[in-house]
Amino acid sequence: MEAAGERDRRWTSALSRQALLEGTTIEGFQILRPLGEGGFGIVYLAWDPVLERHVALKEYMPSTLAIRGEDFLGVSMRSERHRGTFDAGLKSFLNEARLLARFDHPALLKVLRFWEANGTAYMAMPYYEGPTLKEMLAGEQTAPSQDQLCEWLHPLLDALAVIHRENCLHRDISPDNILLTSAGPVLLDFGAARRVISDMTQSLTAVLKPGFAPIEQYGGAMAQGPWTDIYALAGVVYYAISGQLPPASAGRVVSDSFEPLADTYGGLYSDQFLRTIDASLSLRPEARPQDVAQFRASIDAQPIVAIRPSLTPAEALASEAGAALAASVTAVAAAESPASQPAPTDFAPTGGAVLMAPLPRRTGFRALMLLALVLACGAAWWVGARHGPVQAEASAQVVPAAAAVPEPQSPAVPPRQDVEKLTPVLSNLAPAESSEAAARGSANSGAPSKPVPAVAARPAAPRAKPAVSALQPAETGPRAARANADPVPALAAAGTVQRCSDLVLKSSLDSLSPDELTFQKSQCK
Structure with a gap:
């Protein structure tokens, strides 16, 4: 034997x-x-x-x-x-x-x-015991997970970073040159002697491993560097995922048949991870990660998701109201400014509030106009809040049903409370009669004629005359003759109330004259 x-x-x-x-x-x-x-x-x-x-x-x-x-x-x-x-x-x-x-x-x-x-x-x-990566992958039915690949990649990247700092390249990374031990993967043959010999004999193409050698290793003017080893390592990952060798770089120069992993394995691995491997297998060296740090940062990158804090319904409503108010004010300012001058952003909504930024000098007049508008709106609200119930009741009794007002039983003077209720209506209807009648009414009552813009701009309503005729005796002569006659005591009282209302409005916007102050103290309560 x-x-x-x-x-x-x-x-x-x-x-x-x-x-x-x-x-x-x-x-x-x-x-x-x-x-x-x-x-x-x-x-x-x-x-x-x-x-x-x-x-x-x-x-x-x-x-x-x-x-x-x-x-x-x-x-x-x-x-x-x-x-x-x-x-x-x-x-x-x-x-x-x-x-x-x-x-x-x-x-x-x-x-x-x-x-x-x-x-x-x-x-x-x-002596390291364990299979090579090529042997391990050959015995598996499914591709390794991304976590498993990263568990192999990070120690190998650390090893490459160490040798790259010494200006040394591996140049021969492939599945059969990675040994899987109980302590982790180990890079085997460097191929340093192979590179020197090939440079002298021009026979490297006979021993290069297709699919893992980038184009610059085939010779020529392209420089080799850390991106050379990164190409080979990305080729190892491509082989582990797809089970196939990447297309040889020399053949890709003529006809590139490379199929990106991101297009075929997007559901099994993260998009960022696959795109990093695809970029590392770029034919041109400048399109790849240039060193280990870039490659590692790219495969470890996580998508950034902006988290917006949730708002309560009240906060959301306030924010929308503030934005709408700011947009309205900006639109008004833009309409008032010349077309060639861009409208400045004077207001900015902040959680439903509107903050006014310092305005340039050229916008001072517009700011004053806006301020006057705000003050006028505030004064109108205050007057409306004080006299609103009377106006609402008078409008409900007279204006909507002017055509249906019953004729009085006799031409007697209306009761005082009715006159007081209808005083705002009379003040609104008086300017609609004629400017001459309004002037005489002011002379008889002693109140100065002070037109209100909202009333003066409103056209005379046809229903104004029935409202007035319902309060006055039947006409037996021209309206001007009755206007020159002695005023009805109730109407005089209505004029006094109207003047008091005018003085209240004026005092909220401007100072009163001595005569007006005296009248207000003696007649207004």
């Missing part, structure tokens, strides 16, 4: 003729088996007998430039013309190991040791 060691040795030989054999000892580390092989290096599982732990041992072995020696240990050139390229890659491999040895981030490989031997170089790293 074939020994187990021989069988494993034959399996290793079938896997790669360039890999080290099992049991080979390198700097005290015993090689157990290969873990992975790329175009520029091989990773082994090794045993550290001193610390009694497993380690991952990585060997610099560009298969296109070098071959394993006859002793299955040393490395030699396939052709001496490759010596310069091989040495440049070896230097980059050691610089990457030196850089990683300075980092101490859980999502980055930790280099324990690195050295040169056997014509090549090695680095020893902790």
Whole structure:
């Protein structure tokens, strides 16, 4: 029966003729088996007998430039013309190991040791157990949730921020280079040696991973930077959500078949998250987030919802009333101002109240007019509040039913209380007769003629005459003759009441003359 060691040795030989054999000892580390092989290096599982732990041992072995020696240990050139390229890659491999040895981030490989031997170089790293992201996704029936994706993304973004601060790029982020351990995801192969060798041989297009390499990695004048790694990381998220590789950037230059995630997976993930991934996969570098901070801020951004405090019905009504009043005053001011002059905003509603802002000098006259209007309205309200019941009762008795007023039984003078009730009506109807009669009435009563704008502007109503004829004897001669006759005592009393009302109104707007004050004190109660 074939020994187990021989069988494993034959399996290793079938896997790669360039890999080290099992049991080979390198700097005290015993090689157990290969873990992975790329175009520029091989990773082994090794045993550290001193610390009694497993380690991952990585060997610099560009298969296109070098071959394993006859002793299955040393490395030699396939052709001496490759010596310069091989040495440049070896230097980059050691610089990457030196850089990683300075980092101490859980999502980055930790280099324990690195050295040169056997014509090549090695680095020893902790051995991480767990599947790669590609293997994990292959075993799942559904796509991971947004919370799960963010749980992977944030440690990887932290790791990228660390290496970007050192002016280093990963350039090889893909699902099979992200290891999922119990402590979180870990970024594997950097590909630093690969980049240097490709720059010298112009053969990088043969080893790039389609879908995860942005267009600037294919060479040309486009500069590489943090946005290069962000494109690859966004490609990993695209692959995790859709289960398909993103379209290769080189092919998108000719015909872009990229389908945005926001158009197809909007109901499963937040719109902001999907749009960030779509933007990070933009073909042009300047259209992507330019660094890790921008990418992180974009995927973590939450929509801002303006919350308006609720108003009580009374507050809402007051606010609407204030807004309506402000709009009315602004409209009046705009109508009074010239057309070429914009109407200033003098009033602003604030919770139902109206605040008056300082007015410019050119609006002083308008402000005075508005103030006079407010005072006149206030005075009219005060007079109406005092005499409103009498006016309402007189109007109800005389004006609406003027045509139906019964004829008096005799031409006797009406009772005093009726005259007092009808005094406001007489004062309103007197100007409608004629200016001459109004003048004589004022002369007989001793009250000065003081027209009220609202009454003077109102046209004479045809029903005024029946109202007056109902209170006076039947006409036996011209109206002017009766006007020159001795006044009826009741009408004289009505004139006195009217003058008292005029003096009250005038005193609310202006000062009274000495004669008016004397009359008011003696006749008005």
